[in-house]
Amino acid sequence: MARGSGGWFFVAKGKLTFNENLCKGCGLCVAACPKKILELDKTRLNAKGYHPATCVNPDECIGCAFCATQCPDVVITVERI
Numbered sequence: 001m002a003r004g005s006g007g008w009f010f011v012a013k014g015k016l017t018f019n020e021n022l023c024k025g026c027g028l029c030v031a032a033c034p035k036k037i038l039e040l041d042k043t044r045l046n047a048k049g050y051h052p053a054t055c056v057n058p059d060e061c062i063g064c065a066f067c068a069t070q071c072p073d074v075v076i077t078v079e080r081i
């Protein structure tokens with residue numbers, strides 16, 4: 001819950017799951033996220049040899065699923081919580 005000018009309201013939240021080894025590091029999800037919480041992890045390589053997408057601030061996710069919709073390889077699953 002959060003407090004806004006109109007009183008208390010519920011903030012939508014999302015939980016992300018990455019099927020990381022399918023990621024090809026294209027960055028479409030990074031560009032699509034309105035909260036700017038997705039990045040390509042430059043410190044790791046997945047099984048395909050790409051830097052996989054990762055969420056750097058899961059608490060900020062609003063569960064909009066724009067990232068999952070953009071991903072051509074169905075890497076990301078978003079659950080509303």
Ligand code: SF4
Binds near residue numbers: 055
């Ligand atoms: S569900 Fe929305 S807010 Fe959460 S990571 Fe994906 S695009 Fe960003």
Ligand code: SF4
Binds near residue numbers: 073
């Ligand atoms: S859109 Fe999909 S394939 Fe592209 S970086 Fe994001 S998770 Fe990886």
